[in-house]
Amino acid sequence: MRPIAEIEDAQAGLAAIRRDIHAHPELAFQETRTSDLVAKQLAQWGLEVHRGIGKTGLVGVLRGKMGKGKRSIGLRADMDALPMPEHNKFAHASKNPGRMHGCGHDGHTAMLLGAAQHLAANPDFEGTVNFIFQPAEEGGNAGARAMIQDGLFERFPCDEIYGMHNMPGFPTGMFAFRKGPTMASSNRFDIIVRGTGGHAAQPHKAVDTIVIAAEMVGVLQTLISRHKNPIDVAVVSVTQIHAGDAYNVLPGEAVIRGTVRTFSTQVLDEIEANMRRMAETLPRVHGGTGELQFYRAYPPLVNWDAPTDFAAQVAEDVFGADKVDRNTPQHGGAEDFSFYLEQVPGSYLFIGNGGGEHREAAYHGMGPCELHNPNYDFNDELLPVGSTFWVRLVQAFFARA
Numbered sequence: 001m002r003p004i005a006e007i008e009d010a011q012a013g014l015a016a017i018r019r020d021i022h023a024h025p026e027l028a029f030q031e032t033r034t035s036d037l038v039a040k041q042l043a044q045w046g047l048e049v050h051r052g053i054g055k056t057g058l059v060g061v062l063r064g065k066m067g068k069g070k071r072s073i074g075l076r077a078d079m080d081a082l083p084m085p086e087h088n089k090f091a092h093a094s095k096n097p098g099r100m101h102g103c104g105h106d107g108h109t110a111m112l113l114g115a116a117q118h119l120a121a122n123p124d125f126e127g128t129v130n131f132i133f134q135p136a137e138e139g140g141n142a143g144a145r146a147m148i149q150d151g152l153f154e155r156f157p158c159d160e161i162y163g164m165h166n167m168p169g170f171p172t173g174m175f176a177f178r179k180g181p182t183m184a185s186s187n188r189f190d191i192i193v194r195g196t197g198g199h200a201a202q203p204h205k206a207v208d209t210i211v212i213a214a215e216m217v218g219v220l221q222t223l224i225s226r227h228k229n230p231i232d233v234a235v236v237s238v239t240q241i242h243a244g245d246a247y248n249v250l251p252g253e254a255v256i257r258g259t260v261r262t263f264s265t266q267v268l269d270e271i272e273a274n275m276r277r278m279a280e281t282l283p284r285v286h287g288g289t290g291e292l293q294f295y296r297a298y299p300p301l302v303n304w305d306a307p308t309d310f311a312a313q314v315a316e317d318v319f320g321a322d323k324v325d326r327n328t329p330q331h332g333g334a335e336d337f338s339f340y341l342e343q344v345p346g347s348y349l350f351i352g353n354g355g356g357e358h359r360e361a362a363y364h365g366m367g368p369c370e371l372h373n374p375n376y377d378f379n380d381e382l383l384p385v386g387s388t389f390w391v392r393l394v395q396a397f398f399a400r401a
């Protein structure tokens with residue numbers, strides 16, 4: 001099958017909206033122009049608009065005209081851009097220096113708007129659709145958590161929730177699904193090693209935090225190789241070591257920083273506990289002390305089985321089995337849609353953005369068309385495909401027994 005004809009007809013309008021958003025990228029919790037634009041469109045199509053949920057977040061509510069169905073579905077798009085320069089030269093390139101829609105959230109917003117427009121004109125279903133436009137997905141800002149804390153699910157109950165992200169390098173318009181743990185948890189740590197500073201020529205009078213820190217980096221490797229069940233996937237990376245200012249001074253303090261990624265909370269709990277023991281114990285061997293500060297940014301994204309099967313079946317029914325991968329590999333990136341899935345059944349899926357063939361050599365930057373790359377651009381061919389998917393998902397959801 002092809003995209004819904006009316007949505008295809010609306011493509012030029014959706015592409016114009018997408019490019020407008022692309023040209024005006026806004027960072028986490030600053031998406032005022034973007035949310036104004038979204039709110040205006042939703043109101044124009046007759047949806048009930050609720051703003052200021054999670055600061056710049058908003059929800060468009062659409063009630064079906066067939067009976068008084070009590071069931072409800074949530075569809076989510078993210079709206080924020082990245083603090084990075086854009087190298088593209090096309091007309092819709094970023095007008096805000098140092099900010100770019102390098103992750104395609106402009107496209108996600110436009111695809112969801114396309115679905116809202118079509119369903120508002122064709123409300124032949126029984127129940128409620130909550131169109132969730134979320135701020136601040138990037139950089140650990142957790143816009144999803146901010147919306148939940150503002151009462152998202154109390155005010156706009158959702159029996160199920162779905163989200164969709166474009167996937168560069170995957171064929172244009174193909175869909176990818178995965179049940180269970182799909183994206184990693186993202187976590188940061190600081191280990192502060194305290195010793196006694198001193199003269200570099202008299203190490204016996206000091207507790208040398210440099211030597212302890214170097215040893216610590218080695219010991220941390222055993223979190224993965226010796227302390228974790230080998231069949232569980234996890235990453236511990238030390239990314240910063242800070243200590244010392246002079247050639248002849250032993251610093252009294254060293255700080256080690258890094259990131260931990262896991263696909264389950266249980267493995268994360270184990271790694272944090274083991275890391276704490278190492279951080280506090282190893283410096284004592286040498287007469288110093290150590291402290292661990294551990295910050296959990298995003299939990300692992302775990303897709304629910306039945307909603308994932310349901311969404312994959314909808315994609316197969318609409319676009320054909322050859323357009324659907326039901327077992328896409330796990331992804332080491334993190335995504336705050338995981339907060340929703342901790343509370344409500346649902347699934348987070350991917351739509352192929354292609355290999356960059358939609359770009360024009362004269363107007364796009366060189367290099368790969370990958371997420372968070374200054375040459376990236378969302379593929380407008382996806383707009384009617386993604387909008388059609390959302391519409392068919394809603395219709396199938398309410399038609400479901």
Ligand SMILES: [Zn+2]
Binds near residue numbers: 372
């Ligand atoms: Zn991103």
Ligand SMILES: [Zn+2]
Binds near residue numbers: 103104105137165
């Ligand atoms: Zn993204």
